[in-house]
Amino acid sequence: MLDQLEVFRHLLEGSPMLLFAYSVSTGQVLYVNDTYERMFPPGKLATVNDDLLWLLSCLPPEDQQYALSCLSDLAKGELHDDLLLRMQRQPNAPIQWLCLRARRSVASDGQVLLCGSVQDVTVDHEYTRNADKFMAKKNTTLEILSHDLAGPFNMLQQLASFFQERTQSLQDPQLEKMVNVMQDTCRDSVNLIREFVDSEFAESANVQLKRARVDLAANLRQVMETYQRSEHLVAKRFSFRSTPEEVYVELDNNKFLQVINNLLSNAIKFTQEGGHIALTVELEQHHVLVTVTDDGIGIPEKLQPVLFEKFTKARRPGLRGEKTTGLGMSIIQSLVRLHNGTISFESKENQGTTFHIRLPL
Template sequence: MLDQTEVLHHLLQGSPLLFFAYSVSASQVLYVNEAYEQLFPGASRDTATQDLPRLLSYLPAEDQAYALTCFTDLANGEMHDDLLLRLQPQPEAPLRWLNVRAHRAVATDGQVLLCGTVQDVTVDHEYTRNADKFMAKKNTTLEILSHDLAGPLNMLQHLAGFFQERTQSLHDPQLEKMVLVMQETCRDSVNLIREFVDSEFAESASVQLKRARVDLTANLRQVMDTYQRSEHLVAKHFSFSSTPEAVYIELDNNKFLQVINNLLSNAIKFTREGGHISLAVAQHPQHVLVTVADDGVGIPEQFQPVLFDRFTRARRPGLRGEKTTGLGMSIIQTLVQLHGGTIWFESREGVGTTFYIKLPT
């Protein structure tokens, strides 16, 4: 009868996952299965310890620092989510993505070990990245549509109200009914898209975060590109800046982009035609700071202390009559806090508003 050790050996050797055991105490790779040589062509299981510096050099510089920090934390007993690392052995080689799962263990002889798995998730990552890209574009497009439609439809609704006043003396039931249909159609059409966007955003706060390491700069630039291409639709000017050019951070990409979309949507609501809205990212030693600024009408001073309350009395229609539920800022704060971050703002009436989001790195 096979003993447990032999069964475990066959399981590990037949797995496409790379299993490893590394002794922190001895700075030595104790075990890797056959998948090691499949994942890293040209490498040998017999020289796994000597291969480590070379394999580390295959990671981009920022990923090298990230990996070393995470493994040091693990060795010291701190927990980490899955580590998503980029791998590029040669400059011209296609970029691959590796998912590393590891945990700390203590052997019977007292050695501190890091044990876990490495998996090539390039296909899954590219699929998710494309899904996130189109999800963000869809949300941004809906935001733009809701503002683009609001202006003319609200104007038609006001014109219908004017016609209603001027035709009351005619006492024509059919005409009155037609004017009423015009008013209701305009109002319902504007609310339809707005309610869809708001309800989808509201659901985000009740769903567990799915964190992954992403290039925040690239994702935010993509969102702003869509707004910039639509400047003529909302009659606003958009700008984006980032220092440095790439900022990597662990977050739920979809939910955070919804936060940014909602802040940009609010900025559009309360910025006059021809106004300016900017989005910026800055990396600091211990945090990343994201700012959304506008030169709009600002937030009245009496509303500022209660802006983040649920169903806040600070809710007010936009400059073009855009509807608001009063839930948006509360959900934004909840999602930022779920990421371990903080959000605050500065605002002056007639000057504009700037929102700040501070996220830990």
Template sequence: MLPPVELFQHLLEGSPLTTFVYSVTARRLLYVSAAYEQLFPGARCADTDADLPRLLSYLPPDDQVYALHCLGQLAAGELCDDLLLRVQPHPEVPLRWLSVQAWPAVGSDGQRLLCGTVQDVTLEQEYLRNADKYMAKKNTTLEILSHDLAGPFTMLQQLATVLDERTQALDDPLVRKLLRVMEATCRDSVNLIRDFVDGEFMDSANVDYKAIRVDLVQNIRQVVDTYQQGEHLVAKHFAFQTSQPTMYVEIDNNKFLQVINNLMSNAIKFTGEGGHIAVGLTQHPDHVLVTVADDGIGIPAHLLPVLFDRFTPARRPGLRGEKTTGLGMHIIETIVRLHHGRIWVESEENVGTTFYIKLPATVVAG
């Protein structure tokens, strides 16, 4: 039987994962497996120590700062999630994603060590991030279409009610029956549309929480862009403002973009035709502030303290009669808390409403 050291060496050398041992004490790499040379073509295991500064330069500046911060946390014995890093040696070379898993250890000679693995997860990340992108676009499109489709049904329902009142003098049972069928059909159709979209929101909220580091500016810009393309369908104007071109946060992308979609959907419900809805992002040293503001009818002051309650008494129909379950705001607050964030609202009747979401920011350059 092979000695344990030799056995483990064969296992490590045959693994597609790049395995490494770094001495925090000596500030040098003690070991790296042969898979390193496949991970970085042209690199040699014997030259790894000299390669480290060059490999760090392959990371975009934001990822360099983030990686050094997280590795510093690990070296200090602090907990740190697995790292997802982007690598691009040259602009003409496609971007790759690396997953780095590391944990602290102590050597037999007392040296403080970092042991871990590096794996190329480019295909997986491209799939997941494209799926997130199209999921967000799907949810946004559903919100727009739900308001667009519900509008004519609501108008027909209101017309049926008026006609029923105006034709009372005819005393024609058939006319009254047809008008009641028309009114009920329109009401059920509006509810069916809204129930479908609300069901999508509930399903998304119930999926297990999975946070990854993302550029929030890019993701929210895509959502707002879709709303801007549908401005003519909902008769509202949408805007997006950001204090920085990029802002990195660790979020469950699907869940958090559903929060943004739901807040924008509520803004649409309570903002008249030609109104304005704006999403803002502001970078602060330790957090990112997200705002969703409208110039709609506002929220009565007595309802603000209970707005985020489960089955809140603050629920009310939209300007077009859109119904609400009373769960939306409660779920939104729950999702924000999952992200270690905080949400609050400021509103004035007949002036407008602004929702604020404060999220912890990941490390940024400078």
């Protein structure tokens, strides 16, 4: 009859997941299964404690302090989330993504332990990253198309109104009916385009966030590159700046990019042709600051206090007649708050608007 220790040995050894027990009290690895040697060659089980500094050095410099800080919080029992870390054992080697799960416990002799697992999630992470990339591109393209397609429909609606005025004296019922059909078709088409784009965003606030540590600057740069390639379609200029070039933040990438897309969409609505829209990322002491700035018509002072309310009285059609539900800014604020962030703005009529989003690092 197998004893329990032998059963556990068969379960642990040969597992695709690295399992470990680390003593915070002594700074020593008490146990690690043989997956360690397969996951981190040329590391050896016998030298695992000597390898700790080497393993830390394999993390990119911006990840090293993050990892140490998170492990310190884990040791205090203050952190319960999975840790997603990058590792590169050689300068030109591909990035390896690791998911570390650990919990704090106290042994019978009083030692504080961290027990958990490390899993190579490189394939899953790259799959998710590519999915996020194409999702962001899809949302950005839809926003651009919605503004591009709405313009001709609005122009046709204005022409139909002009024809209606000029043909009233003819008192031709069939002609009047045709003009009314033109107006209704144009109006319904514009509304359908906006409803199609807005429907997915309206559901965002009701979905639980899926956080991951991402390079926010790289993701926002990619979004703005799509807008920049489409400047001729929306007749606006777009610019992007990030200081520094890489800014890592824990957030739900899809949801936050929806927030930025919506702010950019609003900027397009209320900025005249030839106007400028800028997106910037700046690193502060404890936060990352994201700003969306336009030189459009601004927000009237009387509407500013109610801008973030649901079905706000501040809703108004865009310069090209774009429809609005009055829910967009409320959803944006909800999603920013779910990220433990804040959003504020400053605006002057005929001078433009700037939105400030601060997210904790």
